[in-house]
Amino acid sequence: MNSKQLVLDAISGKKTERTPWVPFCGVHAASLLGVSAEEYLKSADLMIAGLNKAIALYKPDGIPVIFDLQLEAEAFGCGLHWNMDNPPSVVSHPLAGEKTRIDDLTRLSETAGRIPQVIKVIQTLRKQHPDIALYGLITGPFTLALHLLGTDIFMQMFDDTDAVHRLLDFCAETGKVMSRIMLENGCDVVAVVDPMTSQIGPDQFEEFCTDPMRKLFDYICEKGGKSSLFVCGHAQKNIEVMCDVHCDNISIDENIPLDYVRDICREKGVSFGGNMQLTVVMLLGDEATNKINALECLDIGGDTGFILSPGCDIPFAVPPENIIAAGAVAQSRDEQEIARQLASAARGPEVEKFDLVDYVEADKLKIDVITLDSLGCAPCQYMVAAAEQVAREFGPKVVVREHKVKTAEGIRMMVSLGVSNVPTLCMDKEIVFVSSIPGNKALADAMRERLRQKLKK
């Protein structure tokens, strides 16, 4: 089954052969190109290049074409402050004050603001990657209303409820236009991103948001698209009412426990996604913590109606290897097993390292291959076999040992050598080959060079 179908099946609540992986890669793709968020978000060519790079690195089953909740706001005349390493921020609100009213705003169309650029990105990506699910992200009605009116909306929810209803209807209509554009140009899923709803409670969500959102999600369904409602922040209290807006899927961040969302969504017949930790794990953690966190999400989410993704837009400076590590866990059972070993090592009492001070010997080259288990993991098997085969050329001068991380000894050796990927091949304590199996020549050259250095001494 191809990646796109995997995502569509999971969004529809079906059991899938594995959990799909959708990294929400917005301005992070700019960092892959070494350009600023502003340059990236203002150029279709850079977005296409960045997304292609992200697709090559992260092997996603689905990916958003753009993650910029200021796109519609800008087209309506909100002032933006552009950032080097973040999406822009809205700094002025056309409906704040008395001067502009809703009727004065020009309705959005294919030609407004940066929308032509986004269309080009969708069309190009669609042609280049027919098998990946493309997400078209649009600004949710409440968040767009807040962009247009500013925080006065919170007061108006008491002072002038009719005006707030009118504004949210207008924003939902805008959402329909954006959804149509996304779907007609090649997106498979429309994700309605409405983080500001986390600031209101379920009563006000129902009073102001439920109806406009239902109209929007019904429209996406009529147009043949799948839909998701993204929230972030402390929105736990709203999950139940969010399930009633006719969306196919709900995606949340780390502020809400995933098992809580799973239980409510399953009861309501809505699929769900999330919620890898953006800062502590993805931005500040390492490969091992990312693997463990991905596994935690997979263990809770399971393989029915669940999509593994970061909690929200991946921060600009997340190290790519962290995202690669998380994606690998989603897509490989061997990687899940490795993550499980890492998790148990991290949970248990601190692993006591071997004393390797005198490990290196003057007349022998020691090859240590850290594996899951060469009997059950194909890459591990090939790496061990290659090492043993090439070592034979050198006779007793090269010693090859396998350390299985399923054993206590293997875990200790892994930690002692500073290894976090399996399989990894070390020569005299030094990590030399990680994950990919070296060719016999490369392996022989590496062994020969190290022996030559030793004998010279």
Add this chain to the structure above:
Amino acid sequence: MADLQKIKDAIMSGKREEVTSLVQAGIDAGDNAVEILEGGMIPAMREIGDKFSRNEVYVPQMLIAARAMQAGLALIEPALVSSGHQPLGKVCIGTVKGDLHDIGKNLVAIMLKGAGYQVIDLGVNCDVNKYDEGIKQGATIIACSALLTTTMPYMKEVVEHFKDTDVKIIIGGAPVTQNYADQIGAHGYSDDANGAVKLVDVLFKKSA
């Protein structure tokens, strides 16, 4: 004597006009402004803050309560000033350098004011020099806010800048965690506005 319970109830339900008329009635009757403040207004904001922490009310309800309190406060302020009434303490607050988001910061400022503290609002995009200005104006606690993962690391610079002083730094915002606060050596972290008030209460008690 003004009906303090009624003032409290009116503030908690955000009824600005009712608060105005109740407080005005109290003033007309010669009531003590400090009693109105400490017996009606501050308890109202403390209680709405607790309800917020318990997920019984949300941001809009807090904002209209604060607006109602401000309406009453404006009426008693002259009397408070002339009586020499002192705030519980001075706190300066600002969103860190590079970050222009202010909803969370404003909420914390509102709740601190409602709890009886004087708040010096430094606005957004604050570097250490701006926080220094707040300290020069008499604040002893700095509250730093950040919404962005990329601006959050500036909090560490703020902590470093004030590390050899008596200034206390508290931090908050969507990406911030207690873990992060511990990592950078901040004096406190809260995940909501009411928690920030409690944190400030504790820090002032410790320093008293």
